[in-house]
Amino acid sequence: MTTNDLTPTPGQTIGPFFGYFNAAENVHLPFENGQHLVPASDERAIQLTGTVYDGAGDPIPDAMLEIWQADENGNIPTQDGSLIRDPFVFTGWGRATTDNVGTYRFTTVEPGPTEDGKAPFIHVVVFARGLLNKLHTRAYIPDTEGLENDPTIAALGDRAETVIAKRDGKRLILDIHIQGDNETVFFQFPGMTYPKP
Amino acid sequence: MPEQNTARLDPQATTDPQETIDAEIAQIQTDYRASVEADASKEETQPRLNYPPYRSSLLRHPTKDLHHTDPETIELHSPAFGHRDVHILESDLTIQHNGEPIGERIKVRGKVIDGNGRPVRNQLIEIWQANAAGRYIHKRDQHPAPIDPNFSGVGRAITGEDGSYEFTTIKPAPYPWKNHHNAWRPAHIHFSLFGTDFTQRMITQMYFPGDPLFSLDPIYQGITDQKARDRLVATYDHSVTSHEWNTGYTFDIVLTGSQRTWMEDEDHDH
Numbered sequence A: 001m002t003t004n005d006l007t008p009t010p011g012q013t014i015g016p017f018f019g020y021f022n023a024a025e026n027v028h029l030p031f032e033n034g035q036h037l038v039p040a041s042d043e044r045a046i047q048l049t050g051t052v053y054d055g056a057g058d059p060i061p062d063a064m065l066e067i068w069q070a071d072e073n074g075n076i077p078t079q080d081g082s083l084i085r086d087p088f089v090f091t092g093w094g095r096a097t098t099d100n101v102g103t104y105r106f107t108t109v110e111p112g113p114t115e116d117g118k119a120p121f122i123h124v125v126v127f128a129r130g131l132l133n134k135l136h137t138r139a140y141i142p143d144t145e146g147l148e149n150d151p152t153i154a155a156l157g158d159r160a161e162t163v164i165a166k167r168d169g170k171r172l173i174l175d176i177h178i179q180g181d182n183e184t185v186f187f188q189f190p191g192m193t194y195p196k197p
Numbered sequence B: 001m002p003e004q005n006t007a008r009l010d011p012q013a014t015t016d017p018q019e020t021i022d023a024e025i026a027q028i029q030t031d032y033r034a035s036v037e038a039d040a041s042k043e044e045t046q047p048r049l050n051y052p053p054y055r056s057s058l059l060r061h062p063t064k065d066l067h068h069t070d071p072e073t074i075e076l077h078s079p080a081f082g083h084r085d086v087h088i089l090e091s092d093l094t095i096q097h098n099g100e101p102i103g104e105r106i107k108v109r110g111k112v113i114d115g116n117g118r119p120v121r122n123q124l125i126e127i128w129q130a131n132a133a134g135r136y137i138h139k140r141d142q143h144p145a146p147i148d149p150n151f152s153g154v155g156r157a158i159t160g161e162d163g164s165y166e167f168t169t170i171k172p173a174p175y176p177w178k179n180h181h182n183a184w185r186p187a188h189i190h191f192s193l194f195g196t197d198f199t200q201r202m203i204t205q206m207y208f209p210g211d212p213l214f215s216l217d218p219i220y221q222g223i224t225d226q227k228a229r230d231r232l233v234a235t236y237d238h239s240v241t242s243h244e245w246n247t248g249y250t251f252d253i254v255l256t257g258s259q260r261t262w263m264e265d266e267d268h269d270h
């Protein structure tokens, strides 16, 4: 590779061996409280949860998800401490692995709109064994003002519901279907390529 | 029990011989080369998500078109990491235990830049890998090769002002997996990277030059273009090798371009 080659480096699958975290051991990528952006005892705390499915409708037990979001006032976190958190500072980023039945769980706050009238969402990136590159999606917060007028949501038509979380008390639920009839909408931002024959 | 487990965890595992996989890879290569020859704009720089020789990709790739969109405000920023998060010694994977790990001690050094050539500074870079026998510390790794009590195979670093990083580790060995009969992965180190925009987030694998398993591996070959595949192969660099201590490799990483409107002062604030 030459240093003046600015073509992006290709991605590869995360594979199956990206680590785990338990009381006795921490073999990262997962890390202590990685899925808890705020403690569950925080009065603002909500849970973002769901199950990740493959094209046969089977849960994927070896996926890793990360979220990145604004705080409850729509402010974008800029302070470090994303891995080793100060519980009084919201750093906006979390990492969770799916469990044996494909379920992920984050404890976080409900983001506010980053600009007036914008639809607030939590950005989600998905990695998994068998998935040769990352996939980006969003978990939109339901019943917000911005959602009704959001051009991205409007452009998605019927498929918009795959990226709008469902509210159940203090839970926001968003299942992710990598493939199939209910396939989640994944976003492709400028500069990214996903080649197909 | 282990057998039951692996079957469940890898439902796409097949007993296909290597020759079947080779023939599928060769056909995709032939078709790809023909398509680029006919139309240079068909050149591919990233892996295909649907790459049938990698059996696990069959049910784990989207079949609908991805939705093209511009990033919104939050997506033009990234989480912040600093020396609060990562200790300087976490970049040396050979000193995490009481003794020296077994294997060839290596340094891997490089730079992380974005697609506009800007260094990605003060960002988290994580690696994980098998040991010198091809074994991971992982409950799902059933390969009957020894665990090294002095090697966990995980490291972290924060990039420098010029986007640079350096890890000291042990050269990993190839290891078998269940994609097909007698399937072996080329030796590799997994890399996880952040940019200045969260849309630049990426995970990849770094390989070693001249690995004889390259042509047989459906994960590496999932990138159909040779030039693109070469971007994942580190370069042996004698200037990174040090006297009577380690051999050395360089591996530079380019993220996609930042979509943020960079202010003069942001660009030159150091």
Ligand SMILES: [Fe+2]
Pocket: A015, A017, B130, B188, B190
């Ligand atoms: Fe691996």
